[in-house]
Amino acid sequence: MKRILILLLFVLPTVAQSQDSIMKRVPKQISLEAGYRRITGTEMTNKASNGYSVLLDYAWQLSGFHGGHASYISVPLGYTQMMADDDSSNAARVISYGWTVRHEIKAQKGWVPYFGYGLMLNNYGEKGIDGHQFAHQTRFSFGLNNYNTSNFQPYAEIDYSMTFYPQWGTKGSMSYKFVEIKIGARFSKGRG
Numbered sequence: 001m002k003r004i005l006i007l008l009l010f011v012l013p014t015v016a017q018s019q020d021s022i023m024k025r026v027p028k029q030i031s032l033e034a035g036y037r038r039i040t041g042t043e044m045t046n047k048a049s050n051g052y053s054v055l056l057d058y059a060w061q062l063s064g065f066h067g068g069h070a071s072y073i074s075v076p077l078g079y080t081q082m083m084a085d086d087d088s089s090n091a092a093r094v095i096s097y098g099w100t101v102r103h104e105i106k107a108q109k110g111w112v113p114y115f116g117y118g119l120m121l122n123n124y125g126e127k128g129i130d131g132h133q134f135a136h137q138t139r140f141s142f143g144l145n146n147y148n149t150s151n152f153q154p155y156a157e158i159d160y161s162m163t164f165y166p167q168w169g170t171k172g173s174m175s176y177k178f179v180e181i182k183i184g185a186r187f188s189k190g191r192g
Helices: 002-024
Strands: 028-042 050-063 071-083 092-104 110-126 133-147 152-166 173-189
Touching: 028 071, 028 152, 050 092, 050 173, 071 110, 092 133, 110 152, 133 173
Parallel strands: none
Antiparallel strands: 028 050, 028 173, 050 071, 071 092, 092 110, 110 133, 133 152, 152 173
16 A cells, blocks of 8 residues: 555656646637627617627637647627617627637648637626626627638638526516627647
8 A cells, every 4th residue: 555655656746747748839819809789689678789898818728739629718708889770779788708619620721711619708787777787698609710820810710609688577588689790819828
């Protein structure tokens, strides 16, 4: 038993150190994007239907390390400003954050199509109304990355999202569905 304990004391730090050096080499991407949001359906009283959004995203590569199809998991932080359509609607702002996953459909060379999905939380507030509403957002995306020889990749993306705002005293929640068209740039670190 003593020998096993001594062996573990020498082997575990070596394994942990080698695993740590592998994790430091995992490619990462920082993305910055801007886009247009259009509401496709809502049960909310505010009918503001158009807005713009910006998003910052930090991603870690999960697969495709040796030239295969890459997958990423990311932590996005976004801001959307909805504009009032007329006097009966209010300007609104939405802060979103959560987790997204992105799967590239071919190896990282030239134009690479990808699809993704995400689970987000939203903080929704309207101009002139006290308080905020929190909601769950499910997002599906499709886009194109342009991999070139540098660590800068422009991309374009279209998203469809379903957001559900729970209401006190009622069964169910109010839906808020929208489409976003975005352009952005990814900055890669550690890409081979």
